Amino acid sequence: MSLKYALFTGCVAKGAGRELMTATELVCRKLGIELVEMTDAACCGAGVISEDNEMVADIINARTFALAEERGLDIMNICITCQGVHRKCQVKLSSNPDYMSRVNAALKEQTGREYKGTVKIRHFGKILLEDYGLDKLRQAVTKPLSNINAGAFYGCYALRPHEYSDLENPDDPDEMERIIEALGAKPVKYPERLKCCGFPILMMNKRNSMALSGNAIKSAKDAGSDCVITQCPLCHLNMDAYQPEIDPDLNMPIVHIQQLIGLALGMSHDDLKMNTHIVRPTGAVASI
Amino acid sequence: MLSHDVLIVGSGLAGLRAAYEVVGHLDVAVMTKVYPSRSHSGAAQGGVAAALANVDGDSIEAHTYDTVKGADFLGDQDSIEILCGDAPRTIIEMEHLGCAFSRTSENKIAQRAFGGHSFNRACYSADRTGHALLHTLFEQSMKLGGSLQVYSEWYVVRLVIEDGICRGVVAMDIKTGRLETFHAKTVMFGTGGYGRAFKITSNAYANTGDGIVAAYRAGVPLQDMEFVQYHPTGLYQHGILLSEAARGEGGYLLNGDEERFMQKYAPSKMELGPRDIVSRSEQTEINEGRGAWPKKDYVLLDLRHLGKDKIMEKLPQIYHLAKDFIGVDAITDPVPIQPTAHYSMGGIPTDNDCQVYLDENGARITGFFAAGECACVSVHGANRLGTNSLLEALVFGRRAGKKMLEATRETDWSPLNEKAELAAARLEIDELVHTKATESLADIREELKTTMTNQVGVYRNGDDMESAAEKITELQDRFTRVKVSDKGKNFNTNLIETLELSHMLEYSELIVAGALARKESRGAHSRTDYPKRDDENWMRHTMAFRQEDGGYELRYKPVKITRYQPEERKY
Amino acid sequence: MAQVTFRIFRFDPEKDKESRYQDYELELEPGITLLNSLNRIKSEQDSSLTYRMSCGSAICGSCAMRVNGHALLACKTQASGLVKDGVIQVDPLGNMEVLKDLVVDLxxxxxxxxxxxxxxxxxxxxxxxxxxxxxxxxxxxxxxxxxxxxxxxxxxxxxxxxxxxxxxxxxxxxxxxxxxxxxxxxxxxxxxxxxxxxxxxxxxxxxxxxxxxxxxxxxxxxxxxxxxxxxxxxxxxxNNGARHALGFRETVGRSGRLNENYLPPRSVGFLNIPALIGLAPVGLRMFMRGKNPPIIHHSIDKADEVRKIFSKFEDYRxxxxxxxxxxxxxxx
Structure with missing residues (x-):
């Protein structure tokens, strides 16, 4: 089965988190997963446009879904916020045919496009588990990360509300841990792994935002984690770029899950642009 | 010692409505063993009655007659006239205070059918009417801010009445276990009903008749205690209430053969017969082997034909209760139900201004009021119509408030012996906690509840009730040796449950006594050995007086009739 | 019937210096709720176990507590669905001080x-x-x-x-x-x-x-x-929240993509000098690592479609x- 997806990059992977884009492309190429970047897809709205106008946000996302359907491909998200927002929109449309037809009417009027409701929308990690398979991933590993204790940080949009989550048990998930394990690393489950990173209120209440990130990083550290693994570049941004302001002594590398996989596939820190992180790889992570 | 001009015990609709009337004029406090928003008024689902005539040609007269007839002619008709006459004003007032009511297509308060009512009279807020009303008054109590003191999680241990004058209460701060005397010129009880003595009941764990028994122990008689309403649609085995609105909106009752059995018992009203008749019909079906599979000990509430949209719009709570508690999807399957002990018609006897009677001749206690389910005015007589209880709490809560305001202003402080009262309360608790004890609280409670449901339930007879009376005496004896394991002070729910059980044992005795003495069938009191109503001998209220030795004496008082002479009840 | 361990948070400030967990074994009968399980434990094993409850039918809100780390209403939750490796862990609600066992200061x-x-x-x-x-x-x-x-x-x-x-x-x-x-x-x-x-x-x-x-x-x-x-x-x-939403609308509405250089100053306010200065350290950190968003903001392909949708903003409310x-x- 050839694995080919419409890649929805999201804004951050094209902006402040370009290393995520690099790592995703490198890892997918190595694993034989073909990506077609949706250069014409618009920002998912991150739950912010819907604060202003929910229906506009839904029309924009319906357009994105239509673009993938036109290409005959399922969507791969690499940002869990985009994933959560897309899924919420998709569930809302599919459970309410009346609303869907209004959204489609607007979409058609402005763009001539139509969302049919057939596209599958998943995050990179879920695609890896479901379509690629952990056994194959294990076989692809050339450099098992046996000396790394890795604490997964899921991100709210991966988990809640439950009906938009594609995890098997969003109150106690293990999907990220299973990937970490397949790479030969030791997953660390720490108390704050399902909490919020605080990024969405960075501009509204920086103190609370940083406290949330700080608590999560400390919790991972206390549990013996060498690094925090994220699947959302916004969590990454808050925990990495603001870490010196939260507590400079934390010194906790924050690693996109694609980067962790890249390391296990034999790529270097430079390949994966890990040196662009504010917190440079230290300890066990640096030694790979 | 703390003091307030007016102390209201109970924070349900009656208590909060009364407080609303008094606040700003006098120093008033509300005390509750839970929090106001957690009072059991909030559990009422289907509606609140008022002849608004928003959807049909209803009238206050029709409401009055329906209530008199529903009560099987044991209700006091002067009180019922007040209840029904004040209903429209009451509903409008609650709407103005913010209660969110479902609406008609003309944007008025929506009204639906309910058992025993001859018009669409039940004003409702989906199927959470009590919740909507209670939260509205709770919101108003927050608006009053500091001028209304609320003592949440306080538990009344003693009511102090001396020489016919009420002087206050002794209560325990549940959080700390501290006993405190509350001196008051006026005390009002809105402490709710007593259904918890039954195994299958829709009542909250809190509904253990605490106020009723505190009054009884302080020398107040209790009226018509034998009248306990069994609601026809309790969730099978849980007893949880599934609103009568389910039938008001067109739900069917089916037996095990999927027959709408109500055509045998109330051919014109069918499922919308009054509660006593529907519950008996269900029990007959079950007793005669026509219950539903597999144990044939329940019947079915069928909503399927109403369709998903109507169920989710009008009866969402019922849908969720069936789904969460027994895993039945009411959209696709009929819901197993059985009669459940639901409402206490009996209680603390009061006049129409809610002042409490001291005896059967009309003497009143100075400074003591009661309203709502704990009171017996009596507007419900032998059987309450659905949606009349929320109404009663609001109408009589307000009346109590008005009268208390007037009376308290004219009242001086009567002395209260704090030391003696505290000591008495302390002793009662210490005896419970520190006696060398062997009996299990849970065992006594379970045996009591099983006895009450099995032997003093929908159908009653002399033999069963004699045996229940003996059992209760035995349990009361065992209770003197009950074990309280938690010796701590703060948040001692073990102790609270023990005090509650002592109340349940005390009033259960009166339920049985009143029922044994009443040799007839009337409303919710249905005896297989006396199946007929006997107006000549029994159209009168039971009054139970506590004796020095802890025993009781039954006396009687006549029913007040204004317009409606007793007639046979047919539906 | 399955044997289940209820691991329950216990703390009585009268007696305990620290909280602890106590295990109770219970045979779960089919259909039993969490609240009824606790009631059985309290009746049969330990009457000092303390929690709030009242209506038992999910309308009064008294029996909220945490199970396996998440808050729920005990009376309406089937116990069998909560078992994890043979254990149901019960804690008091979070973000409030514990008064005793599962009772918190509300x-x-x-x-x-x-x-x-x-x-x-x-x-x-x-x-x-x-x-x-x-x-x-x-x-x-x-x-x-x-x-x-x-x-x-x-x-x-x-x-x-x-x-x-x-x-x-x-x-x-x-x-x-x-x-x-x-x-x-x-x-x-x-x-x-x-x-x-x-x-x-x-x-x-x-x-x-x-x-x-x-x-x-x-x-x-x-x-x-x-x-x-x-x-x-x-x-x-x-306020920053509303300005943030407006900024989002403006940048996505123009280019189809978020301009990360534009949004932070737009959110705190372009004239809010102290807040703008506050943004500087992270901006500098990111610039030093080459992690700053591209100076020239690129639109998505076919951004005109997005502009058209946004142009009808109020119509689509x-x-x-x-x-x-x-x-x-x-x-x-």
Whole structure:
């Protein structure tokens, strides 16, 4: 089965988190997963446009879904916020045919496009588990990360509300841990792994935002984690770029899950642009 | 010692409505063993009655007659006239205070059918009417801010009445276990009903008749205690209430053969017969082997034909209760139900201004009021119509408030012996906690509840009730040796449950006594050995007086009739 | 019947220096709820076990507690679904102080609720003899919000309250929604302005815990999002949250993609010099690592389609009602 997806990059992977884009492309190429970047897809709205106008946000996302359907491909998200927002929109449309037809009417009027409701929308990690398979991933590993204790940080949009989550048990998930394990690393489950990173209120209440990130990083550290693994570049941004302001002594590398996989596939820190992180790889992570 | 001009015990609709009337004029406090928003008024689902005539040609007269007839002619008709006459004003007032009511297509308060009512009279807020009303008054109590003191999680241990004058209460701060005397010129009880003595009941764990028994122990008689309403649609085995609105909106009752059995018992009203008749019909079906599979000990509430949209719009709570508690999807399957002990018609006897009677001749206690389910005015007589209880709490809560305001202003402080009262309360608790004890609280409670449901339930007879009376005496004896394991002070729910059980044992005795003495069938009191109503001998209220030795004496008082002479009840 | 270990948080400040967990073994009968399981433990094994309960039918909100780390209502939850490796771990609600075992001090919760003036404030000059009229749709508009039972489950699991007790919290914001959208209330704008301030509606991270734990249809997160939309529409824009939403609209509406260089100064306000200076350190850090967003912001391909959609912004303002919106939260 050839694995080919419409890649929805999201804004951050094209902006402040370009290393995520690099790592995703490198890892997918190595694993034989073909990506077609949706250069014409618009920002998912991150739950912010819907604060202003929910229906506009839904029309924009319906357009994105239509673009993938036109290409005959399922969507791969690499940002869990985009994933959560897309899924919420998709569930809302599919459970309410009346609303869907209004959204489609607007979409058609402005763009001539139509969302049919057939596209599958998943995050990179879920695609890896479901379509690629952990056994194959294990076989692809050339450099098992046996000396790394890795604490997964899921991100709210991966988990809640439950009906938009594609995890098997969003109150106690293990999907990220299973990937970490397949790479030969030791997953660390720490108390704050399902909490919020605080990024969405960075501009509204920086103190609370940083406290949330700080608590999560400390919790991972206390549990013996060498690094925090994220699947959302916004969590990454808050925990990495603001870490010196939260507590400079934390010194906790924050690693996109694609980067962790890249390391296990034999790529270097430079390949994966890990040196662009504010917190440079230290300890066990640096030694790979 | 703390003091307030007016102390209201109970924070349900009656208590909060009364407080609303008094606040700003006098120093008033509300005390509750839970929090106001957690009072059991909030559990009422289907509606609140008022002849608004928003959807049909209803009238206050029709409401009055329906209530008199529903009560099987044991209700006091002067009180019922007040209840029904004040209903429209009451509903409008609650709407103005913010209660969110479902609406008609003309944007008025929506009204639906309910058992025993001859018009669409039940004003409702989906199927959470009590919740909507209670939260509205709770919101108003927050608006009053500091001028209304609320003592949440306080538990009344003693009511102090001396020489016919009420002087206050002794209560325990549940959080700390501290006993405190509350001196008051006026005390009002809105402490709710007593259904918890039954195994299958829709009542909250809190509904253990605490106020009723505190009054009884302080020398107040209790009226018509034998009248306990069994609601026809309790969730099978849980007893949880599934609103009568389910039938008001067109739900069917089916037996095990999927027959709408109500055509045998109330051919014109069918499922919308009054509660006593529907519950008996269900029990007959079950007793005669026509219950539903597999144990044939329940019947079915069928909503399927109403369709998903109507169920989710009008009866969402019922849908969720069936789904969460027994895993039945009411959209696709009929819901197993059985009669459940639901409402206490009996209680603390009061006049129409809610002042409490001291005896059967009309003497009143100075400074003591009661309203709502704990009171017996009596507007419900032998059987309450659905949606009349929320109404009663609001109408009589307000009346109590008005009268208390007037009376308290004219009242001086009567002395209260704090030391003696505290000591008495302390002793009662210490005896419970520190006696060398062997009996299990849970065992006594379970045996009591099983006895009450099995032997003093929908159908009653002399033999069963004699045996229940003996059992209760035995349990009361065992209770003197009950074990309280938690010796701590703060948040001692073990102790609270023990005090509650002592109340349940005390009033259960009166339920049985009143029922044994009443040799007839009337409303919710249905005896297989006396199946007929006997107006000549029994159209009168039971009054139970506590004796020095802890025993009781039954006396009687006549029913007040204004317009409606007793007639046979047919539906 | 399965044997299950209930691992229950115990703490009695009269006796205990520290909290502990105590294990109780119970045979789970089919269909038994968590609350009835606790009642059996209290009756049969340990009468000192302390928790709140009252109605037993999911309407009073007394028996909210945490199981396996998440808040729920004990009376309406089947115990069998909570077993994890043979154990059900029961804790008191979070974000509040423990008084004893599973009982917490609810005062902060009530205090927060009172801050939003949770009572109807109609136009005082309009005092009709009969009921105020309201269309069925207007009733529906507040129907979900009014189902709140004030159980505190959302307050317990709210992530922001975990770091800042000054935050109004999900239940209070849902209560504010209930009055903002009540057609009979005359203080809509005052209410919106109040909760647009610090610690209000814009301080929520939309982590989704509240709606996921909510045992009713109140679903605070959905209510918060509705209020934000109402605030935007009412033009209450003088705060970072609203400016952030406006900035998002502006940049995505122009180019189809977020301009990360534009949004932060837009959010704090272009004339807000201290806040702009506050943004400098992180900007500098990112610049030094080459992690700053591209200086020249690139549009997506076919951005004109997006511009067209945004040009009809006000036409597409969608007001969800119960009938047009799926539950925004946990299954219920």
């Amino acid at each position: 005062e902060p919760f009530w205090k927060s609720l009172k801050q939003v003036d949770p009572w109807l404030q109609p136009d005082v000059s309009d005092n009709p003899e009969n009921e105020r009229l309201q269309t069925p749709e207007q009733f529906q508009r507040i129907d979900d919000a009014t189902t709140c039972i004030l159980c505190g489950a959302c307050y317990s699991d709210c992530n922001v309250l975990g770091v800042d007790q000054e935050f109004l919290g999900p239940a209070s914001l849902a209560k504010a929604n209930r009055f903002i959208f009540d057609s009979r209330d005359a203080k809509t704008r005052d209410r919106i302005e109040f909760i647009s301030e610090m610690n209000g509606v814009w301080d929520c991270t939309h982590c989704g815990e509240c709606s996921t734990r909510c045992p009713t249809e109140a679903k605070p997160l959905a209510r918060i999002m509705e209020v934000r939309e109402a605030a935007m529409q009412a033009g209450v824009h003088n 969608h007001h969800p009602t119960r009938s047009s919106r799926p539950d925004d939260g946990a299954s219920d």
